[in-house]
Amino acid sequence: xxxxxxxxxxxxxxxxxxxxxxxxxxxxxxxxxxxxxxxxxxxxxxxxxxxxxxxxxxxxxxxxxxxxxxxxxxxxxxxxxxxxxxxxxxxxxxxxxxxxxxxxxxxxxxxxx
Amino acid sequence: xxxxxxxxxxxxxxxxxxxxxxxxxxxxxxxxxxxxxxxxxxxxxxxxxxxxxxxxxxxxxxxxxxxxxxxxxxxxxxxxxxxxxxxxxxxxxxxxxxxxxxxxxxxxxxxxxxxxxxxxxxxxxxxxxxxxxxxxxxxxxxxxxxxxxxxxxxxxxxxxxxxxxxxxxxxxxxxxxxxxxxxxxxxxxxxxxxxxxxxxxxxxxxxxxxxxxxxxxxxxxxxxxxxxxxxxxxxxxxxxxxxxxxxxxxxxxxxxxxxxxxxxxxxxxxxxxxxxxxxxxxxxxxxxxxxxxxxxxxxxxxxxxxxxxxxxxxxxxxxxxxxxxxxxxxxxxxxxxxxxxxxxxxxxxxxxxxxxxxxxxxxxxxxxxxxxxxxxxxxxxxxxxxxxxxxxxxxxxxxxxxxxxxxxxxxxxxxxxxxxxxxxx
Numbered sequence: 122x123x124x125x126x127x128x129x130x131x132x133x134x135x136x137x138x139x140x141x142x143x144x145x146x147x148x149x150x151x152x153x154x155x156x157x158x159x160x161x162x163x164x165x166x167x168x169x170x171x172x173x174x175x176x177x178x179x180x181x182x183x184x185x186x187x188x189x190x191x192x193x194x195x196x197x198x199x200x201x202x203x204x205x206x207x208x209x210x211x212x213x214x215x216x217x218x219x220x221x222x223x224x225x226x227x228x229x230x231x232x233x234x
Numbered sequence: 235x236x237x238x239x240x241x242x243x244x245x246x247x248x249x250x251x252x253x254x255x256x257x258x259x260x261x262x263x264x265x266x267x268x269x270x271x272x273x274x275x276x277x278x279x280x281x282x283x284x285x286x287x288x289x290x291x292x293x294x295x296x297x298x299x300x301x302x303x304x305x306x307x308x309x310x311x312x313x314x315x316x317x318x319x320x321x322x323x324x325x326x327x328x329x330x331x332x333x334x335x336x337x338x339x340x341x342x343x344x345x346x347x348x349x350x351x352x353x354x355x356x357x358x359x360x361x362x363x364x365x366x367x368x369x370x371x372x373x374x375x376x377x378x379x380x381x382x383x384x385x386x387x388x389x390x391x392x393x394x395x396x397x398x399x400x401x402x403x404x405x406x407x408x409x410x411x412x413x414x415x416x417x418x419x420x421x422x423x424x425x426x427x428x429x430x431x432x433x434x435x436x437x438x439x440x441x442x443x444x445x446x447x448x449x450x451x452x453x454x455x456x457x458x459x460x461x462x463x464x465x466x467x468x469x470x471x472x473x474x475x476x477x478x479x480x481x482x483x484x485x486x487x488x489x490x491x492x493x494x495x496x497x498x499x500x501x502x503x504x505x506x507x508x509x510x511x512x513x514x515x516x517x518x519x520x521x522x523x524x525x526x527x528x529x530x531x532x533x534x535x536x537x538x539x540x541x542x543x544x545x546x547x548x549x550x551x552x553x554x555x556x557x558x559x560x561x562x563x564x565x566x567x568x569x570x571x572x573x574x575x576x577x578x579x580x581x582x583x584x585x586x587x588x589x590x591x592x593x594x595x596x597x598x599x600x601x602x603x604x605x606x607x608x609x610x611x612x613x614x615x616x617x618x619x620x621x622x623x624x625x626x627x628x629x630x631x632x633x634x635x636x637x638x639x640x641x642x643x644x645x646x647x648x649x650x651x652x653x654x655x656x657x658x659x
Contacts (some may be wrong), residue, residue, distance in 0.1 A: 136277065139250070139381030140280055141384070141452075142381065144248060147249075147284040147287055151287060153288075168286055170285075198285065208466055
């Protein structure tokens with residue numbers, strides 16, 4: 122078993138969504154994550170805010186305020202799962218509701234110690 | 235993190251309902267001019283819940299969570315922006331001082347004031363300075379938490395039209411300043427607009443067969459929720475409100491039996507009366523009892539009385555059609571409209587026979603453009619065994635019908651017509 126990280130990008134353009142649509146979208150995410158948890162494959166994860174943050178870069182550690190990337194590229198959260206291999210992890214990510222909102226999931230391998 | 239054992243079920247319309255409540259409370263606090271700010275804060279609140287809840291689980295008290303987040307967002311925004319906002323005189327100082335900001339927002343969003351805020355908002359949205367279609371669009375957007383595409387679907391129109399209506403409505407709305415409850419003297423005339431808007435909302439949900447079921451049920455539910463709010467405030471707890479509530483409940487009680495499993499329309503005559511919701515009918519009766527306690531008969535009283543006759547009739551044939559015609563006569567006196575005259579003609583056909591009905595129907599002008607008129611004419615001609623004319627009427631009706639379910643029903647009727655005796659030879 123190995124750990125994999127899902128990075129969620131984009132899919133956050135819900136500014137025009139109605140409360141009912143927002144609730145429906147929330148429920149889809151919840152059901153998807155609950156299913157992964159029910160299989161004992163969910164290790165952890167957190168959502169990230171879009172509205173504030175800082176980027177530090179260069180030798181001078183130049184500080185810039187967010188937003189850091191185009192809407193489609195902003196990371197909105199991450200999840201760590203534990204599966205047999207990367208194919209199983211990728212398969213799990215297919216159920217993510219982010220695809221309905223034009224977002225993407227990046228599946229990365231957490232380096233084994 | 236959400237847990238597999240977390241089976242916390244959310245109320246279906248939690249977000250929509252709480253959105254309406256929070257927008258009402260915040261708009262009252264900021265003033266009508268800043269309704270957009272209130273909507274922004276509520277949208278941000280819901281998006282935060284959407285992001286967090288899947289990861290951390292649904293909170294034990296989801297509504298309280300939403301209100302707390304909205305409150306904190308409101309405090310943050312006011313801290314940053316209050317000086318630039320044109321706030322209401324009585325709130326400006328309270329919202330600009332760090333000493334009082336937090337407690338003022340807390341109080342504005344506390345449970346007891348929120349119900350009243352929604353009532354005030356209802357009257358503000360139904361301001362007589364706005365045409366009814368704007369009132370309805372604004373009420374659906376701010377009070378009921380519908381999106382522009384949802385409102386467009388509800389009224390079978392495009393988003394651009396709804397955006398225009400909302401834009402104009404907001405112009406008028408912002409100029410209102412304070413969101414106040416009308417005084418007892420004003421309530422009478424203002425209530426008329428509120429009730430008309432609620433009834434329109436209900437009818438859009440109940441009558442139109444041209445949009446999807448979900449939106450229709452939502453409209454019916456919202457209309458019932460809003461009228462229920464009116465019955466819970468001493469100023470608006472008046473006979474007319476109960477009459478409209480009774481009317482809507484009688485209709486709602488029958489709504490489940492109006493379509494068959496395939497989505498085809500089932501006529502009143504053919505509906506399975508055992509499927510009518512007895513609890514809703516009983517509730518409607520209670521409101522009817524309350525409605526007749528005061529003097530005066532509004533159009534809602536009469537329409538509710540007609541609906542009650544149907545709800546309590548054991549069969550279609552055993553319906554008291556003579557009384558129903560008399561009620562339509564009264565309704566026609568108060569509200570001389572072609573639709574009322576049309577319905578009266580239909581009832582008359584049941585009371586006095588198809589020939590009388592057909593004659594009466596002929597007197598109803600301006601209904602030629604409606605499929606309902608030609609469908610009814612077809613039925614009466616069929617009952618008079620004038621099958622060729624009936625067939626022609628159904629064909630006209632089909633060409634005017636707006637939904638597939640209606641066309642299917644008419645098609646079925648037309649096909650079940652026997653050939654005229656003369657032709658059969």
